[in-house]
Amino acid sequence: MNGSSAVLAFAGGTQFAPLELGPATLSGCLYALGVHRLRGTARAVPRWRQACFYAGLILIVVTLTSPLGRLADELFWAHMTEHLLLADVGALLLVLGLTGPLLAPLLRVGWIDRLRALSHPLVALPLWGLNFYLWHVPLLHEAAVRHEVIHAIQHLCFVGFGANMWMALFGPFPKPAWFTSAWQCGYILSVRMLGAVLGNVFVFGGHAFYDVYAHGERLHGITPDGDQNTAGAIMMVWESVLTLLLFGAIFMQAARDSIEQQELLELADARGVALTPERARRAVAAGRGAELRARVERNGPTTPHPG
Numbered sequence: 001m002n003g004s005s006a007v008l009a010f011a012g013g014t015q016f017a018p019l020e021l022g023p024a025t026l027s028g029c030l031y032a033l034g035v036h037r038l039r040g041t042a043r044a045v046p047r048w049r050q051a052c053f054y055a056g057l058i059l060i061v062v063t064l065t066s067p068l069g070r071l072a073d074e075l076f077w078a079h080m081t082e083h084l085l086l087a088d089v090g091a092l093l094l095v096l097g098l099t100g101p102l103l104a105p106l107l108r109v110g111w112i113d114r115l116r117a118l119s120h121p122l123v124a125l126p127l128w129g130l131n132f133y134l135w136h137v138p139l140l141h142e143a144a145v146r147h148e149v150i151h152a153i154q155h156l157c158f159v160g161f162g163a164n165m166w167m168a169l170f171g172p173f174p175k176p177a178w179f180t181s182a183w184q185c186g187y188i189l190s191v192r193m194l195g196a197v198l199g200n201v202f203v204f205g206g207h208a209f210y211d212v213y214a215h216g217e218r219l220h221g222i223t224p225d226g227d228q229n230t231a232g233a234i235m236m237v238w239e240s241v242l243t244l245l246l247f248g249a250i251f252m253q254a255a256r257d258s259i260e261q262q263e264l265l266e267l268a269d270a271r272g273v274a275l276t277p278e279r280a281r282r283a284v285a286a287g288r289g290a291e292l293r294a295r296v297e298r299n300g301p302t303t304p305h306p307g
Contacts, residue, residue, distance in 0.1 A: 031054075031097070034105070035050060038102065045097075046099075049096060051097075053094055056090045057090075063086055080232075086162070090159060091166055092163075094159075098171060121168040121176065121187055128164065128165035141212075142212040168187065189243065200236065201232070202228050202231050203236065261281055271296055271297065273299055
């Protein structure tokens, strides 16, 4: 038996998850339509953002339909890995693919526009934490493993609240003026600490919390305690690695934003266009710096502003 066959045999083969693939397919179609609508305009979606969004969708689909998706019903450590891929990596990539102009048609709907308040850092963080911990309560967690519909709802919640948590950091909506790089690092640390606490509980909790994996653990020759300890260790290691990567990304983004803001202010001054530092900051934070630059160049005089 070759390596790939062994993996498939171990995991029980691939699986089809229509309840969970439907939202991914719909999201991909709507995104493609939005990208097509903006193509050729000053608000066109950058290729790197398109690549991020489609990579996020592909990761989510592959995670749900690959052998890992089936193994997640049998072993807790596999289920934990699945959720980390969906809620952290997949959701983050989806958010990186979004822009303000892309979301504009949706935001014209009143009740959808009001949902933007959920992405405020002081709202998004507790919502994410509440969702994260509730789905690890034994009653809810085991119900998700046993029932396909509840499992689909669980995955939608992980992706949805995960994306909302990332929107506070990397989304196209204007961020609060106080939410500087230092606060963003604190936000990341808070998210990661919430995950690390639960990881420690799984590693040092003293006994297995879930009985639903008993058959799979016997099948794969792993004890319940060993399964749970492995899941907790995976979470703790992943939280540490992701925290370091995100800290680096925040510092690099802050440096790029600062340079772009200064360039916009200098261009506006040279063109005689009124532009406040706050407006420049908000445009850059929303990913609309290039659009503001084009507007300044279009509206300002061709000669330098005196003084």
